[in-house]
Amino acid sequence: MAGEDALWNADDSLAELASLASTAGAEVVGTMVQRLRAPDPAYYLGRGRARELADLVTEHDLDLIIFDDELSPSQQRHLETLTGTRVIDRTALILDIFAQHARTREGQLQVELAQLEYRLPRLTGHGRQLSRVGGGSRGSGGGGVGGAIGVRGPGETKLEEDRRRIRARISELGRDLEVVRQHRARQRGQRAERAIPVVAIVGYTNSGKSTLFNALTAAGVVAENKLFATLDPTTRHLTLPTHQEILLTDTVGFIQKLPTSLIAAFRATLEEVVEADLLLEIVDITHENAIEQSETVNDVLAELGAVDKPRVTALNKIDRLADADAVDTTLFTNAVPVSAITGRNLDTLLVKVGEVIRAKMVDVRVRLPFERGDLVELFHRRGHVASETPDADGVVVVGSLPRPLLSPFAPFMLGPRGRRTSSRPNVIAPEATAVP
Ligand SMILES: Nc1nc2c(ncn2[C@@H]2O[C@H](COP(=O)(O)OP(=O)(O)OP(=O)(O)O)[C@@H](O)[C@H]2O)c(=O)[nH]1
Ligand SMILES: [Mg+2]
Missing domain, CATH: 3.40.50.11060 (GTPase HflX, N-terminal domain)
Structure with a gap:
């Protein structure tokens, strides 16, 4: 019917x-x-x-x-x-x-x-x-x-x-889920403190989210030709080709006509999407309703209040296409045609993810003393290093850092010509250094 x-x-x-x-x-x-x-x-x-x-x-x-x-x-x-x-x-x-x-x-x-x-x-x-x-x-x-x-x-x-008994059970479940939700919120709080960007995989059910997640992280999440094979979120560390670290989350897929009550019941799970720094949308580009599916994903994201997050789109399953180069990427945001199964273009996809994350970071120039190798290493792991040049007093690093991570670098900030921007320690470089 x-x-x-x-x-x-x-x-x-x-x-x-x-x-x-x-x-x-x-x-x-x-x-x-x-x-x-x-x-x-x-x-x-x-x-x-x-x-x-x-x-x-x-x-x-x-x-x-x-x-x-x-x-x-x-x-x-x-x-x-x-x-x-x-x-x-x-x-x-x-x-x-x-x-x-x-x-x-x-x-x-x-x-x-x-x-x-x-x-x-x-x-x-x-x-x-x-x-x-x-x-x-x-x-x-x-x-x-x-x-x-x-x-x-x-x-x-x-x-x-x-x-009455059902209502009582509903409120009991509500309380239990509130505990789960708070636990997840605490975990996210810890991640935020460490300034590791969180990338949430979103997409229509059966688009290949878990297959891609496994290909990128070797996590062994169940991927099947079944609708809603995945219900529970899984999160793994991933190092991008640019050496930057991210957390990648695989979660439940979307479908048209999802009742609002069901979305509400899955709030604890879907908050992983709502709180993510970037959405990696997977589209099965070989599906005859690929556009409708992606529109539906947008509708659900809008309902969750997550539709405006930075996004990269993986147009998946191109191994099934006779001419993968003919895929029209213009209809999607930051789209990269890929095959999660063969691994084709996954490196390009990750480079794109790195670029979009970097666009949200703050441009900085610092001279790190030689004894602060820990900060050099932190810069590489959490930020993006454009250049690294040793001079007499230390290592001059030019690149970008996530805003929450600026404070340990503040004493070492340099102005455009290599001067310290401030004589006072622990003052973050002026906002003017932020990427527009
Ligand atoms: N040909 C081809 N098939 C793929 C590719 N990626 C995923 N699939 C297949 O698509 C089906 C669904 O894959 P899943 O990774 O389970 O999809 P999902 O988006 O996680 O699905 P749900 O968790 O059910 O929402 C499986 O049969 C996969 O083998 C791909 O790149 N090429
Ligand atoms: Mg899945």
Whole structure:
């Protein structure tokens, strides 16, 4: 079932829904599209189409119907009564995949929260269906193939469980996640103190984020031809070809029609993106909806308030193209065509990342005394060294440094002609030295 979206056409969206369904373990038997001015309040579909659907269910003995758009709780109930089979929507399907793929406690808490938020409004007068819910067969793969989709995962919400208990669990999860969030915030605080730039990989699901992350860091994150293979953020050190150090984070992918409640539930995870210094967007440039996917990524980033961060775009999977040189990079920000699998152009990509990070740093000239080899080394690791020239009093280093790292260098700052800019120690060179 698909509806029209401003950006995506119904067939493409439906094809994506089918791959989500197979990722969740269902076998897709057929699809149906109806163009509607407005969804029917009772059945979402027109009445005639809804009855047609019921006939199909009987004829092919189907055990699951998935709608590409969000159904209201009453539409879902009416459709289940009419067709005599389980009816779920895209959101429930995505939540099911998330439940199967959540590995860490943080991921599991977030999925449980999102699932309970989703189920809560669907509880009222929903008794009959809910008695079938809550086998607790998370990720077991047991039971009927399609039948379990949408009910797996934590929660084990039984029919009899009242909304009060769910609400209590929701606030408990909220508190637990707040602890996780604060822990992550502390970690980020420590990184910020060390002035290591954080680069977050973002992109549509299945674009190759984890493959690229592994290629760059040898981290061994699971990369699969599955939607939402990655839910939990992983961060690794990486040294750029310019000897500069960065932290690279791989995290959950985006998809169109992600419900806001789900984005909210994943706040702890997504803050890694929000707090990053630079976004490395991965686009599967061989996908026929590459542009739509990238637009969707922008929409989600806008919702997170991260759309204006410095960005480098990796146009991935060029090994699948007959003519990789024909890739149009002009539609994206700082784009580099790459192949995460063959490693092609990954060095160019990293040089670009280094350049964009450097543009945010402050230009400096310092004369470091010979006994301050530690500062020379720090300059190389955290900043960018353009030149390094020894003279009688020390080593003159010209280059750029991240702003939080300026203070240990302040006593050694030089003016444009090699003079000290200030006789007072511990005064940072004037703002005029900042890159515009
Ligand atoms: N041909 C080709 N395939 C690639 C390339 N990079 C990734 N893939 C394939 O694309 C699929 C998805 O890769 P992942 O790295 O898991 O993608 P992801 O963006 O991390 O996906 P999620 O975590 O599910 O959002 C896998 O089958 C990869 O083998 C590439 O450069 N070339
Ligand atoms: Mg991944």
